[in-house]
Amino acid sequence: MRVALFVPCYIDQFYPQVAVASLELLEKLGCDVVVPTDQTCCGQPMANSGFASSTAGCDANFSQNFVGFDYIVGPSGSCVLHLKEHHPSEKIRNSVYEICEFLTDVLHIKALSANFPYRVGLHQSCHGQRGLHLSSMSERNEKPFSKLQDLLSLVKGVEVVMPAREDECCGFGGTFCVTEEAVSVKMGQDRIKEHDANDVEFITGADTSCLMHMEGILRRQGSKVQVKHIVEILNHA
């Protein structure tokens, strides 16, 4: 299966290991992965800040890079949701997948050769969860499910623990993290407190932006807890 790997700008620049893990994992699972090399950004940082009117350049660049692909797969629920909701091209909107939903819904994977013998707290990033419906939502009266937990259950050794409030926002929120710095940090600290109470060694999730925010707080606190994108765990030998 031919797949175009969408690497969001901040992952490209600051978390290349997430993109590497995505590439390796998709290849391991038999995909023919293409990485369009002139890709940049989905346009979300502007749009969520109220400047959707300024994203035409990003939209056009994205289209140019990803035209003709039936499967555009990226390791960021938030960026994928933005494209699904706001990209002007219907073809792009219908072809873009968050990597976990691609693994469960398109590849239907039932086994992985991954091993990650640690206690891991799962963070449900809002845009992946409530936007892309990667898992059931605590607010709704619906049957519980979680594509992320289904995938993690295929990894040897990993012990997944949910925080007390299983799907509360971490407070990243794009530019919110700096324009509403006080609330943003408090939200992140509160998430971390719940993971700490569970004695986790890692916090994982499907959105690097949330993890970057929590990592920033963890490091400031001098915590030993590390963050890892879920594909890094799914690809961990």
Added chain:
Amino acid sequence: MVQESMSARDQILGKIEALEPVNHPGDFKGASKDFDFRASLEVVGARVMTTEELAIEFPGRRRYDKTLDGLSLAEVEVLEIDGEFGVAENGAIWLTEEALPHRVAPFICQHLVIHVKKIVPHMHAAYEELKKPNASFGLFLAGPSKTADIEQSLVIGAHGARSLTVIIHA
């Protein structure tokens, strides 16, 4: 000073343009039915008693009396009235003005006793009974007056009756 006139009405109605039609979904179907009126009464803070227990609890209680008016009712300790029907899903009891000495009676008394002879399962069934207004004033009353406005601590007896006792005759 702004003069009240027909102009505000015309102005408001003039600004409302008909939107794309959306059908009314009709009456709600598919409500759960297995509700327990007694259990709901407990949840809303009401007590269920037999007539014998009631006689012991409120020996000097007063029956509904048409001669009382709103203000003298302030002196009434215990008001005993008939409810039209109870709703199993939430413990609410439908009361109408006709069954009350005064609209304020069930609020201003200190303790309220209601006799219930009929129970419907849920609010949809309740409004089946109430398709047409059968009173100038009616209410669903569920339990005693309560508030949690101070630190979310539940306090019974805010402004209305401090207790509700229900006698079920069904």
Added chain:
Amino acid sequence: MLSHSEASENFIADAERTDWHDETLWFVRAKRDNASKVLPEWEAMREHASQIKDHTLANLGEYLQAFEAKAIANGIHVHWAADAEEHNAIVHKIIAAQGSKTIVKSKSMLTEECHLNDYLASKGIEVVDTDLGERIVQFRNEAPSHIVLPAIHLKKEDVGETFHQHLGTPKGNKDPQFLTEAARQHLRGHFLASEVAITGVNFAVAETGEFVVCTNEGNADMGAHLAKVHIACTGIEKIIPKRADLAVFLRLLARSATGQLITTYSSHFHKPREGQEMHIVLLDNGRTRQLADPKYKNSLKCIRCAACFNTCPVYRRSGGHSYHQPVAGPIGSILAPNIDKKANADLPFASTLCGSCSNVCPVKINIHEQLWFWRQDLMEAGLAPAGKTIGMKLMAITLANPVIYRIGGSLMRRFSSLLNTNLNPWYKQREMPVAPKESFQEWYKNR
């Protein structure tokens, strides 16, 4: 006036109180979850209620006129107010005709929206708010911080001190039971003495011309039934078509608000009491403008349950006053800009767009999407904070061009330590990410 982010910073400075506020409201949300999850039909009811509201809004003019005709036939005086000023003038005229100097009022966010108390005070009329939470904040000269729990920002010590000052309760007594009893005695006097009572309206039924008022304390009824004149104030969006529609709304309202099965009192005012005068004031105040905009029309479906407040991770940690509007929280953030864009340009940004608000909403308002739309409209209206527009344009140019993007990214990684300064809001309480030597694209090229 402080912006939401400034006011939030002040609120959070008291970490212990913030945690208490967050946990208390989270508990209310948990009660809502429990109440909704025992009903298998919950999601179907939300959809049903949403459709009734969609249908009503699509025919609002007809339903308003139907309500008016029925209400008049029932002996209720119907008034129309285009804006807050007209609303207040109408209410004042009715009170002045009675010659009352003190009146009682139960909870009505609409009268807060119109600043009715201040207006009447300027005319020499004292309004006594009778909802316990509202009376507490009124004594303190504060606004309610939550539409269902007006004094949720206060601790019992605060209330004890306030009652000591205003009601003469013993200093240091902070027992909720005792304080509530003190308020009961104090307000009973006002109920018995007041000739005019104002209430809000939860639902106005077009089919019957009646209106429904829901309280737990019984204060709306105590006021309305003892007064010679009852004035009910409502927004034009509170209309519902049929009496039977109340079933689904009353089932949803209390469960969504507090997790209760139903509010203690759901009073159906159909006709005035014998010898009583009953008025209803129908207010527009921007609602027709909202109705005409397909992006924001749905916000008029709101039944004011405040479930979106209780679930909002931002509201719980910033408090209601940080929204500087009578209706705070997520719903307030999409209602307020309609009334004043400039004054409320910060509110749609007081959200992470997590979407929890839309999920708890009993009438399925797409709150988080409307927050997004408002962001666009506010920026288009030129209401961006200083420097933001130019910053965003530069960012857009950088991210749209692969060459500039690569150069920019490389520079940023190389000099990222320059961002480790307190001028960088990120760095204030968080470390910057460690910049890798190579970007993914650089690594990929050499793979």
